[in-house]
Structure formats: structure tokens, C-alpha cells
Amino acid sequence: MPALAFVVLTFTFAAPPEFIIEGGLEPGDTLAKAAKQCWRDLEQSYSRITQSLATPGGGVIRIVQGALNVTEAGKGRFGRVTLRQRRVGLVDEAMLTALRHELAHQFLMSVCPQATDDRLFHEAFALATSGEIEQWTSGEYLSTPRAQALLERSKELDAPSARRALARLLVEGARDTDALPIALTRRLRMCAVGGRWAEPVSIGELSAPGAAAVGNALVILNRHSGEVLRTEGMAHVPMPFGSTLKPFVVAGAGAITPHLQPVPRRPEWLCGDDMPAMMDVGTALLRSCNGYFLDWAQGKDGASGFGTYGALLIRLGLERLPEDMSEAIGIRPTLALSPWAVAQAFRVLAAGSPEVIELLKQNAERGTLGTLKASSRLAGVATKTGTVRDSQSRPTLGWIAAVTDDLVVVRTCAGRAPRTFAGEIVKDLQVRSEGQDETRVQTFGLLSKAQIEASCDGVGVVTDGEKLTYLETGFLPLVQHVEVGSSICVGAPWLIRFPTTRESGRPYAGIFRLSPLPPPGPTQEGATKRQQRARRGSEIVFSTSRARYVAGVINSEDASIRGEARVALGAVIAHNAAQPRHGYRPLCDTTHCQVFQGTHPPLAGDDAIFEISWSPTGWLHFARGGTDPWRQSVPRILVDEILGANPIGIAIRDGRIHYSRTVVAGGNPHDEVTDIPCDLLRSRLRLPSCPEQVEVGSQEVVFFGRGQGHGVGLDVEWAKQSGLDAKAILEQAYGH
Ligand SMILES: [Zn+2]
Ligand SMILES: [Zn+2]
Known part of the structure; x- marks a missing residue:
């Protein structure tokens, strides 16, 4: 040449x-x-x-x-x-x-x-x-x-x-x-x-799909806390996603979705038997009907860009927005997303577009996972399948994303179509269920809202039910976010700080929402302003998994507790989480309910907390307890405020303070015998526990006691020393 x-x-x-x-x-x-x-x-x-x-x-x-x-x-x-x-x-x-x-x-x-x-x-x-x-x-x-x-x-x-x-x-x-x-x-x-x-x-x-990786992977997330409960295989490797993201096309389009006439001569419209004369988006999604999505894009600009979800998928690792619908719905396997990212995206979808999740709940009944042995066991579980095919139309990678009330599961299998591994999803959903249900807490009721700042090291996103708002990084007032909608930190816990926390904040793995308080009820007699605020609760409601909530309360109560005593304490906290201390509203995060200062990762063995078989009723008291003697003196004037003027003959028994005080009736002072709950005195005076003895002086009152707490219910220090198993500890503390 x-x-x-x-x-x-x-x-x-x-x-x-x-x-x-x-x-x-x-x-x-x-x-x-x-x-x-x-x-x-x-x-x-x-x-x-x-x-x-x-x-x-x-x-x-x-x-x-x-x-x-x-x-x-x-x-x-x-x-x-x-x-x-x-x-x-x-x-x-x-x-x-x-x-x-x-x-x-x-x-x-x-x-x-x-x-x-x-x-x-x-x-x-x-x-x-x-x-x-x-x-x-x-x-x-x-x-x-x-x-x-x-x-x-x-x-x-x-x-x-x-x-x-x-x-x-x-x-x-x-x-x-x-x-x-x-x-x-x-x-x-x-x-x-x-x-x-x-x-x-x-x-x-x-x-060929080229260098894009395919492989087996599993990701299980908790929907409420966002914590990754399990990953296996290539969970963090971007892979072509097939039809898995069609729900985001639908959710991104909002209410504007067309009814389209199927075109049976085109293979993209071969979408199952009994094709309707006109197909709506729900049927198209459940049948994963490519023809519908392709024709939809012909008439509507931008539908393939995932709407408000596009920026989320980009932040989760999508290289760029799809150029057209065939790329968005994975017919062209040019874009890739990791199973971890897909799971995170479905968590946000569940919060932001619950109507799409509702639709996907029919998938095992009349969609791409219908008529299988596993179908009945997936009834009511929102699922979406995806299949990546090679040039001979053989499956190179199958995807199933599943969303329950509590979990998001994403599984990929190399070389298999999703229908062949639906049974594995059924098993995945059973692997982690204990303690994964939602717990809500009214948080920060004692603080003024402007003091609370939140930062998200992952993708901070707020959903108002129509669109997503993406948050800037760094600490910002939490109230700004929750006033817009449900505030989710994808891929990390929220970090919350206020004047009495450390600068870097406390972790809160979950979702914050605003839930307006009912009008205040009548003022309780004898309660301080602080106690009244605690009883009233808070507008800022935090949602996490029960397991993370329980581990958080345990950590506030006694971070070092382990073994059977930890399981017993955890079981009490988990039980209380569902008790109505604030009417229809969730528990608060103060001593009024259970002190909760942020989520904590459960420890190995914490699963046992949720496996104890016992069925107590009502609120269960617990306290630090123990037998270490203590002595505390309090100005007389504070004691008189609680007990009344000139308290004499103080005796403590059966959890109550018995005494006489001077009252004036009809202009004549006289002594009146009365009693109040010991716990009221303990909490108002911040004594370690209900005292056993009292010395009343002219200027001060000295209290003597042992251990910490109100002496009712579970005594945590005792439980740690008891050598009993968790069930026996609970039976001792609360009876059979
Ligand atoms: Zn040429
Ligand atoms: Zn409370």
C-alpha cells in the first residue's frame, strides 16, 4: 500500500x-x-x-x-x-x-x-x-x-x-x-x-453489552433507617439494569401518563396475553411493556430522564441521564447502576411515590412475576424485574427489586431471567425481619426548633409527594427540610447537632417528618414547664427501625450493657416502643418516655431481643438500679415547693412519700397528713433513685438512698449481676 x-x-x-x-x-x-x-x-x-x-x-x-x-x-x-x-x-x-x-x-x-x-x-x-x-x-x-x-x-x-x-x-x-x-x-x-x-x-x-460487568449480588436495606442489613457479591459494581428503573420513569412523570394503543405487529408490544385495546401506565409497568414506554417517549419530551428522580440516580452513580427511552428502560444496556444504588433509589421511591409502590404490589399477581410457585408468597410485595439480554436474546443478567413495608431487597443473578429466582427473594425477605418494623419517635421537643441542625454525608433529599428537593451538604436547620417534606439521608445517617451535642453531631439513621401537634391539653398539677413540654411531645417525628431505636435507647441508658441483661432491657424498650404514652402520637425521646439520643447499630446478638416470647401489657418501667449508696442534699426551699409548707414526719414506703404539712383553712393553720409518689420527688429533685431516708434541716434536706432509678420494674444493675437468662430476668422484674 x-x-x-x-x-x-x-x-x-x-x-x-x-x-x-x-x-x-x-x-x-x-x-x-x-x-x-x-x-x-x-x-x-x-x-x-x-x-x-x-x-x-x-x-x-x-x-x-x-x-x-x-x-x-x-x-x-x-x-x-x-x-x-x-x-x-x-x-x-x-x-x-x-x-x-x-x-x-x-x-x-x-x-x-x-x-x-x-x-x-x-x-x-x-x-x-x-x-x-x-x-x-x-x-x-x-x-x-x-x-x-x-x-x-x-x-x-x-x-x-x-x-x-x-x-x-x-x-x-x-x-x-x-x-x-x-x-x-x-x-x-x-x-x-x-x-x-x-x-x-x-x-x-x-x-455485546461490552465491558459492563454482570454478576450475582444481594442488597437488603431497611426502608425506615436506611441501614444496609446485608450485601453479598457484586453489590457495589455498576451493572446494566434492564427494566428495573421503569418505575422511576413512571414516578418521574407524575400524574401525566398516557393511554396508548398497542401495536401488535411490533415485537416491543408483545406484552402478554389479553392485551387491552388501550394500555395504561399501570398495566405497562406490571407487564414491563417496552412498546408502551417507547411510544410514550415519542410523544413526550423528557419522560426518559426519570423526571425528579433523574438527579437522584445521577447522585447514586448513574453516569448520565438516558439519551432516550430505550436507554432509560434498559433495552440499550449502555448505562449501569450498582445493586446498592438501585436499592437506595427504591427506598426513596417508596417515600416519594408510594402510589407507584402500591401499583408494583400487584406484580406477583398479574405482572412479570405472576403464575409462579413463589407468586402467592410475594403477594402484596412490590416487585420490579429487569432482564439484560445478549445479542441472541439470552438473559445475561436478571434483576429483582422488592419493597415490603419494612425492607428493600435487590438481587441480581448472572445468566438468569428474574422469574427463575423469584423464590430466592421470598427467602431473602425472611432473612431479616425481627426488629425491622418502623418505630417513630417525637424528637427534640425540649429544644427550640431553630437550634436543631442536620447534615447528610450521603444524598440528602426531601420529598413533598410530588418532587424531590436535593439538599446542600453541611449543617442546616432541620426545620427547613421537614417543613418541605419527608427528609431522607440516602447512604448515611443524619447527623444532628444542637448546642449541647458535640460539634460533629449525633447519628440519626432514619427519616424526619413534620407532624403538627394537637392543641395543648390542660396543665397537669405539679408538673414543671419542662415536664409539660416533654408530655406535649414534638412536631418533629423521626422514623427508624425498631432495632435501631432499641439499640439507641440502650446506648443512652447503659452503653456497656451486654449479654442476657442487654437482651432483657432491649425487650422492655422494644415493648414500650408500641405503647401509647402520647395518645395516637409516638413516644417522645425524653425521660417522660424513653431517653433516645440517636440511633445506634445493633450489636451481634441483639436479634435475641426480638425473639423472646413474652406478652406483657402496658408501660414497663425500668431503671439503672443497683445498690450503691448515695447521699444528696437539696435546699429546703425546693423541697417545700414540692411537698408544701413545713413538711414533717416524712416516711417513705411503698414507693410513696408520707408526711404531714401545714395548710391554712378558714384562716386557721393546721397539719394535714398526705402522700405523693416518690417518683415525683425523685424526678423533680433529680435524685438518683427514690430515697430511703430523709433528714430535714432548717436550710437543707439530705436524702439517702441506694442505686439509681425509681425502683419500679426492671433494675438494670440487678439484672447485670443476676446471672439469670433474659426471660427469667423479665419474669422476676415484671412477674409471670
Ligand atoms: Zn463509510
Ligand atoms: Zn413522652
């Missing part, structure tokens, strides 16, 4: 070839300038892809007027490009595209002479770099198998039908960073290292 003799590889960008415009093409300088720019672009992307600076330079390329002979195309001569100018002096976009296409062939011949006879490689490269793919793929959707068949039949790669088929395969192939199909960039790297061109590029190679 003598024309290539002048090609010299250098280690810097060489001067581009000299472009000579001939044969009446006008204006010559415009065309020469366009050719130079095109060549520079090709050089730059080539060196970026191959990581080498070696590009050819010099030489002469003649650009001449003439009809393009299609049989010549793709194996053109180096140094000569034929262009057709429709009108003298007119350089339009079509002509520039043709110029770029032909120069791509020229460029490839110079950098990769060993591939000069590989016509498919040449044509694919020219199509992919000339910017004409769009025009060949904008018509009616062409499926991969049909595109392959068309391409195999066509003799001339430059014929329109062949270009259309090839363009379809190219957009469906996995992309590299340079927006070129991976199949091409891999081959270009072979060019750069001078690799022998033993095999020409094949049709299958171009349409």
Missing part, C-alpha cells in the same frame, strides 16, 4: 495533512478549515482513548467533487476523498457530516493500516465519530436482533438500511468515557499498539 508510505508516527501532535480542495468544491478555504478541525478532533479523541500521543501527520489529502460510489466507500483510497456539493458555494450540515465521515476513514487508514480491510470496523468508526448516529436512529425503533439481521443481509455498509442498523447497534453498545462504543475503543487500542488484525470486528462484538 504505497499511499501509506509517508505516514510517520511521532510522539507529539504532528501537523495535520495538507488538505487540497479540488474539482469545483467551493468555498475551498471553508472546507479546508473544516477538514483541519475534524482531523484535530479525531487526533484528540484517538490519543485520549489509546493513551498515546502517537498520531500521524503530514501528507496530502485531496478532497474532490464527485458522486460517491458506495461500493468504494469504507475501502477508499488513502489521500483522496470524494464529496458531492449539491449547489455551488453551499456547504451545509449534510456535506460537513459527509466530510467528517470520509475523513474518519482516512484517519483510521493512517493510524491503523492493519485494519484497512475491516469494513465493519471502518464503517462503525466513521459513523460513531461523524456525528450522524442521531440521524440514523431517530426513526422508528429497531430492535437489536432486527438490526443484526439487517446488517448481515446487506452487501453494502454505506447503504441507508445498513447504516441505520449499524447505528442502532452502536448506540446500544456499552460506551466508554469518550462516548464511543467500548467495542470500538478496545479495537482502537489494538491499533495503537500495532496489534495484528487477526479477526475483523463482528456484528456480535459491536452489540
Whole structure:
């Protein structure tokens, strides 16, 4: 090939070839300038892809007027490009595209002479770099198998039908960073290292999902706390997602979804038996009907961008928004997302678009997971399947995402269709169920709302039921978020700080919402302002898993407790979590209910907390307890405030303080015998426990006692020393 003799590889960008415009093409300088720019672009992307600076330079390329002979195309001569100018002096976009296409062939011949006879490689490269793919793929959707068949039949790669088929395969192939199909960039790297061109590029190679990974993975999340309960396999590896994200297309479109007429002659519309005359979005989603989604996108701009969920998926690792619906619904396996990211996205979907989750609950009944042995056991579980197929339409990767009231499960299986592993999802849902139900807590009722700041180290997102609002990083007033809607920190616990916490805040793994308080009830006699505020509760309601709540309360109560005593204490806290201390509202986070200062990861063995079989009723008291003696003196004036004037004859028995006080009735002072709950005195005076003895002086009162707490119910220090198992501890503390 003598024309290539002048090609010299250098280690810097060489001067581009000299472009000579001939044969009446006008204006010559415009065309020469366009050719130079095109060549520079090709050089730059080539060196970026191959990581080498070696590009050819010099030489002469003649650009001449003439009809393009299609049989010549793709194996053109180096140094000569034929262009057709429709009108003298007119350089339009079509002509520039043709110029770029032909120069791509020229460029490839110079950098990769060993591939000069590989016509498919040449044509694919020219199509992919000339910017004409769009025009060949904008018509009616062409499926991969049909595109392959068309391409195999066509003799001339430059014929329109062949270009259309090839363009379809190219957009469906996995992309590299340079927006070129991976199949091409891999081959270009072979060019750069001078690799022998033993095999020409094949049709299958171009349409393979490329370098995108596929593999087995499992992710189980708690919907309330967001904690990852289990991951297995390639949970963090991005993989093509098939139809798994269709619910986000639907949710992102909001209320505006069309009714469409099925087109049975098109394979994308083969969506099960008993096709309705008009298909609605619910049926389309349950049947995962590609035809519906593709036709929908024809009529609506942006439906394929996932609407308000697009930015979430980007933040979770999606490389970019889909270019069109076929990419959004995974027919083109060009984009990838990890199973972890898909699980996180479904958690947000469940909070932001519960109506879509409701719809997906029918999937095991009348959708893609219907009529299976596992179907009845998945009844009421929201599920979505996804299948990634190879060029022969065999499944290369199956996905199932499942959402229950408490869990999100995402499982992928390499080489299997989702229907073949639905039974495994049933098992996954049973693996972690104890303590995974929701616990809500009224939080921060004793603070003023402006003092509470929240920060999310993951993706902070607020849903108002219609759209998602994405939060900036750093500490911001929590009230700003909850006033908009449910506030979710994806991938991390919220960090909450206020003036008495440390600067970095406390972890709260869960969702914050605003829930307005009912009007205040009558003031309770003898209660301080603080106690009244605690009883009233808080507008800011926090939702997490019961397991995380219980571990959090245990941590506030006695962070060092382990073993059977921990299980017993945890069982009490878990039981109390469902008790109505605030009417229909959840527990508060103060001593009025159970002190809760943030979530805590459960310890190994905490599962036993939820496995104890006992059925107590009502609120269960517990306290630090123990027998260490203590002594505390209190100003007399504070004691008189609680007990009344001149208390005498104080005796403590049966958890009550018995005494006499001076009252004035009808102008005559006299002594009155009375009693109050010991716990009222204990909490108002902040004594470690109910005292056993009292010494009343003129200025101060000295209390003596043992252990910590109110002495009612479970004594935590006693439980730790008891040597009993958890069940026996509970029976001792609360009776049989
Ligand atoms: Zn060509
Ligand atoms: Zn309370």
C-alpha cells in the first residue's frame, strides 16, 4: 500500500495533512478549515482513548467533487476523498457530516493500516465519530436482533438500511468515557499498539453489552433507617439494569401518563396475553411493556430522564441521564447502576411515590412475576424485574427489586431471567425481619426548633409527594427540610447537632417528618414547664427501625450493657416502643418516655431481643438500679415547693412519700397528713433513685438512698449481676 508510505508516527501532535480542495468544491478555504478541525478532533479523541500521543501527520489529502460510489466507500483510497456539493458555494450540515465521515476513514487508514480491510470496523468508526448516529436512529425503533439481521443481509455498509442498523447497534453498545462504543475503543487500542488484525470486528462484538460487568449480588436495606442489613457479591459494581428503573420513569412523570394503543405487529408490544385495546401506565409497568414506554417517549419530551428522580440516580452513580427511552428502560444496556444504588433509589421511591409502590404490589399477581410457585408468597410485595439480554436474546443478567413495608431487597443473578429466582427473594425477605418494623419517635421537643441542625454525608433529599428537593451538604436547620417534606439521608445517617451535642453531631439513621401537634391539653398539677413540654411531645417525628431505636435507647441508658441483661432491657424498650404514652402520637425521646439520643447499630446478638416470647401489657418501667449508696442534699426551699409548707414526719414506703404539712383553712393553720409518689420527688429533685431516708434541716434536706432509678420494674444493675437468662430476668422484674 504505497499511499501509506509517508505516514510517520511521532510522539507529539504532528501537523495535520495538507488538505487540497479540488474539482469545483467551493468555498475551498471553508472546507479546508473544516477538514483541519475534524482531523484535530479525531487526533484528540484517538490519543485520549489509546493513551498515546502517537498520531500521524503530514501528507496530502485531496478532497474532490464527485458522486460517491458506495461500493468504494469504507475501502477508499488513502489521500483522496470524494464529496458531492449539491449547489455551488453551499456547504451545509449534510456535506460537513459527509466530510467528517470520509475523513474518519482516512484517519483510521493512517493510524491503523492493519485494519484497512475491516469494513465493519471502518464503517462503525466513521459513523460513531461523524456525528450522524442521531440521524440514523431517530426513526422508528429497531430492535437489536432486527438490526443484526439487517446488517448481515446487506452487501453494502454505506447503504441507508445498513447504516441505520449499524447505528442502532452502536448506540446500544456499552460506551466508554469518550462516548464511543467500548467495542470500538478496545479495537482502537489494538491499533495503537500495532496489534495484528487477526479477526475483523463482528456484528456480535459491536452489540455485546461490552465491558459492563454482570454478576450475582444481594442488597437488603431497611426502608425506615436506611441501614444496609446485608450485601453479598457484586453489590457495589455498576451493572446494566434492564427494566428495573421503569418505575422511576413512571414516578418521574407524575400524574401525566398516557393511554396508548398497542401495536401488535411490533415485537416491543408483545406484552402478554389479553392485551387491552388501550394500555395504561399501570398495566405497562406490571407487564414491563417496552412498546408502551417507547411510544410514550415519542410523544413526550423528557419522560426518559426519570423526571425528579433523574438527579437522584445521577447522585447514586448513574453516569448520565438516558439519551432516550430505550436507554432509560434498559433495552440499550449502555448505562449501569450498582445493586446498592438501585436499592437506595427504591427506598426513596417508596417515600416519594408510594402510589407507584402500591401499583408494583400487584406484580406477583398479574405482572412479570405472576403464575409462579413463589407468586402467592410475594403477594402484596412490590416487585420490579429487569432482564439484560445478549445479542441472541439470552438473559445475561436478571434483576429483582422488592419493597415490603419494612425492607428493600435487590438481587441480581448472572445468566438468569428474574422469574427463575423469584423464590430466592421470598427467602431473602425472611432473612431479616425481627426488629425491622418502623418505630417513630417525637424528637427534640425540649429544644427550640431553630437550634436543631442536620447534615447528610450521603444524598440528602426531601420529598413533598410530588418532587424531590436535593439538599446542600453541611449543617442546616432541620426545620427547613421537614417543613418541605419527608427528609431522607440516602447512604448515611443524619447527623444532628444542637448546642449541647458535640460539634460533629449525633447519628440519626432514619427519616424526619413534620407532624403538627394537637392543641395543648390542660396543665397537669405539679408538673414543671419542662415536664409539660416533654408530655406535649414534638412536631418533629423521626422514623427508624425498631432495632435501631432499641439499640439507641440502650446506648443512652447503659452503653456497656451486654449479654442476657442487654437482651432483657432491649425487650422492655422494644415493648414500650408500641405503647401509647402520647395518645395516637409516638413516644417522645425524653425521660417522660424513653431517653433516645440517636440511633445506634445493633450489636451481634441483639436479634435475641426480638425473639423472646413474652406478652406483657402496658408501660414497663425500668431503671439503672443497683445498690450503691448515695447521699444528696437539696435546699429546703425546693423541697417545700414540692411537698408544701413545713413538711414533717416524712416516711417513705411503698414507693410513696408520707408526711404531714401545714395548710391554712378558714384562716386557721393546721397539719394535714398526705402522700405523693416518690417518683415525683425523685424526678423533680433529680435524685438518683427514690430515697430511703430523709433528714430535714432548717436550710437543707439530705436524702439517702441506694442505686439509681425509681425502683419500679426492671433494675438494670440487678439484672447485670443476676446471672439469670433474659426471660427469667423479665419474669422476676415484671412477674409471670
Ligand atoms: Zn463509510
Ligand atoms: Zn413522652
